[in-house]
Amino acid sequence: MPDITAPIARLDGVIKTYARLTALDGADLQIRRGELLALLGPNGAGKTTAIALLLGLIRADSGKVELFGQDPQHIDARRRIGVMLQNAALPPTLRVGELLRLTASYYPSPRPLAETAALAGIGELLPRPYAKLSGGQQRSVQFALALCGRPELLFLDEPTVGMDIEIRQKLWTAIRQLIAEGCSVLLTTHYLEEAEALADRVCVMAHGRMIHEGTVEALRSRVSLKRIRCISALDVELVRSWQHVTDVRRDNKRLHVTTAEAETIVRRLLDADAHLSELEVQRAGLAEAFTELTRDADQSSADPSSTTDQREAA
Amino acid sequence: MENVLSINDSTAASAMPWQRVFGAYVAEARSECLRYLRAPGFILPMLLFSTVFYLMFGVLLNHGEASRYLLASYSAFGIIGPGLFGFGVSLAIERDGGLLTLKRALPMPPGAYLLGKMAMAMIAATIVTVLLVLIGVFLAHVSLSVTQIAKLMLTGAFGVLPFCALGMLVGTLIKGQGAPGLLNLVYLPMAFLSGLWLPLSMLPHALQTIAPIWPSYHLNQLTLAAVGLNNGALLPHVLALAGYTIVFLLLAVRQLRRYG
Numbered sequence: 001m002p003d004i005t006a007p008i009a010r011l012d013g014v015i016k017t018y019a020r021l022t023a024l025d026g027a028d029l030q031i032r033r034g035e036l037l038a039l040l041g042p043n044g045a046g047k048t049t050a051i052a053l054l055l056g057l058i059r060a061d062s063g064k065v066e067l068f069g070q071d072p073q074h075i076d077a078r079r080r081i082g083v084m085l086q087n088a089a090l091p092p093t094l095r096v097g098e099l100l101r102l103t104a105s106y107y108p109s110p111r112p113l114a115e116t117a118a119l120a121g122i123g124e125l126l127p128r129p130y131a132k133l134s135g136g137q138q139r140s141v142q143f144a145l146a147l148c149g150r151p152e153l154l155f156l157d158e159p160t161v162g163m164d165i166e167i168r169q170k171l172w173t174a175i176r177q178l179i180a181e182g183c184s185v186l187l188t189t190h191y192l193e194e195a196e197a198l199a200d201r202v203c204v205m206a207h208g209r210m211i212h213e214g215t216v217e218a219l220r221s222r223v224s225l226k227r228i229r230c231i232s233a234l235d236v237e238l239v240r241s242w243q244h245v246t247d248v249r250r251d252n253k254r255l256h257v258t259t260a261e262a263e264t265i266v267r268r269l270l271d272a273d274a275h276l277s278e279l280e281v282q283r284a285g286l287a288e289a290f291t292e293l294t295r296d297a298d299q300s301s302a303d304p305s306s307t308t309d310q311r312e313a314a
Numbered sequence: 315m316e317n318v319l320s321i322n323d324s325t326a327a328s329a330m331p332w333q334r335v336f337g338a339y340v341a342e343a344r345s346e347c348l349r350y351l352r353a354p355g356f357i358l359p360m361l362l363f364s365t366v367f368y369l370m371f372g373v374l375l376n377h378g379e380a381s382r383y384l385l386a387s388y389s390a391f392g393i394i395g396p397g398l399f400g401f402g403v404s405l406a407i408e409r410d411g412g413l414l415t416l417k418r419a420l421p422m423p424p425g426a427y428l429l430g431k432m433a434m435a436m437i438a439a440t441i442v443t444v445l446l447v448l449i450g451v452f453l454a455h456v457s458l459s460v461t462q463i464a465k466l467m468l469t470g471a472f473g474v475l476p477f478c479a480l481g482m483l484v485g486t487l488i489k490g491q492g493a494p495g496l497l498n499l500v501y502l503p504m505a506f507l508s509g510l511w512l513p514l515s516m517l518p519h520a521l522q523t524i525a526p527i528w529p530s531y532h533l534n535q536l537t538l539a540a541v542g543l544n545n546g547a548l549l550p551h552v553l554a555l556a557g558y559t560i561v562f563l564l565l566a567v568r569q570l571r572r573y574g
Contacts, residue, residue: 055419078421089411093352105341106421108330
């Protein structure tokens with residue numbers, strides 16, 4: 001009896017080591033039908049390994065990996081997924097339409113070519129050789145290849161890298177449309193606003209484990225930080241010296257202050273600068289939450305080497 | 315991971331009729347041929363190497379029976395190229411560029427990738443053979459019967475396969491742009507040592523003795539037989555080539571499984 005609440009893909013206590021490096025150290029992940037799960041984490045956190053396991057590209061040392069209740073290396077399981085990897089140099093001399101027809105041929109009941117092209121917004125690119133496209137257009141074509149088989153689960157690994165804002169917005173719209181059709185998506189991204197805009201749930205990884213899993217709201221509320229913005233002539237170093245101030249930076253006339261005690265700091269700012277104007281206070285976004293979470297994880301695992309990666313990811 | 319996976323979802327949704335699976339193999343082979351036939355930088359060296367040599371040595375510098383002999387050896391030389399380079403270079407580049415990884419993640423039917431490249435190599439080898447036969451018949455005036463031409467074409471189409479396997483093995487050992495160099499280090503000495511450039515009888519005795527260890531030597535015996543210059547038994551050469559194919563293929567597959 002199919003259970004509709006059962007995860008369609010999962011990792012269960014998975015350990016994977018390469019030579020000296022432990023890429024996954026007891027990783028757990030569940031993707032449910034119809035949701036978009038964003039997998040976040042600094043470089044080297046194990047995201048790529050997690051995806052490679054779910055795609056059947058590598059085997060786990062121990063633990064369980066399932067895709068539609070099957071071993072991902074089983075082709076029947078993979079006939080229900082679509083894949084867009086971070087880098088895949090597609091045959092340069094083939095035309096876009098030929099690439100789509102080839103990939104669609106792998107699936108039992110693919111979308112019609114025109115529907116795929118319309119959904120990915122590449123209708124006018126069909127007759128063009130892949131090598132003649134811009135970087136952003138090539139990414140759009142790779143996205144079209146991922147969805148052409150009418151997949152039930154879509155793996156999107158850093159899909160919008162190299163895309164300009166307009167193409168990125170189009171891709172987001174297409175992803176929302178696919179989810180509305182009942183497709184599930186596993187997304188990895190370095191752009192936290194992307195996760196914020198699309199994800200139902202986020203899963204944050206560090207050091208080969210999942211350190212947080214929940215809704216975007218739940219993740220944001222884990223951090224008590226607020227952002228204060230105002231136009232003020234106050235000295236950055238002075239404000240930085242105040243208690244409860246986590247971070248300060250200046251952007252022309254505007255001062256950006258991050259703090260856990262917004263009320264106290266706002267009062268102090270107003271006292272110190274009578275000419276202060278355009279005051280705004282906002283709850284911190286996913287980016288701050290992410291930075292804080294991974295910093296905690298780094299401290300607990302006492303691995304100083306990964307602090308630079310974390311900034312890159314945020 | 316053990317085979318104790320529970321099936322919690324119907325697999326009927328993903329059942330694929332055999333006609334569509336067959337269609338996927340055809341689509342893969344078609345794409346593989348198209349992409350390389352459209353890449354002159356890749357296809358022309360494979361076609362021109364042996365034909366230009368044959369024009370120089372078989373037409374301009376030699377006549378008569380020498381041209382017949384050279385047709386056989388340059389055919390062997392020309393047939394090896396698409397196998398080694400068609401397989402080796404493309405595999406090395408596709409492992410490097412992530413295309414192979416994407417194909418392995420996609421539900422491409424098992425073997426379609428290799429069969430596609432095989433089809434491409436067989437077609438390219440056939441084209442080389444046709445060009446050499448045309449030069450031989452019309453420019454070097456080698457008289458060939460229809461049967462002889464057919465035998466040579468057949469040798470070309472299937473004789474390329476052991477070299478596909480060898481190219482594949484080399485392609486699994488090296489990634490990216492270094493492959494052509496390494497393949498030339500295999501191709502050119504092997505061709506020389508098995509008598510494809512100079513007749514074996516002109517080489518030192520020691521090299522003549524070890525010639526049968528090169529797969530290209532056995533292919534050359536078959537092309538010589540096709541044009542009527544070798545009346546010996548052919549089966550040992552066919553078996554030797556089949557043996558090389560299996561050994562290279564097994565080594566390459568093992569390498570791919572281990573290191574991707």
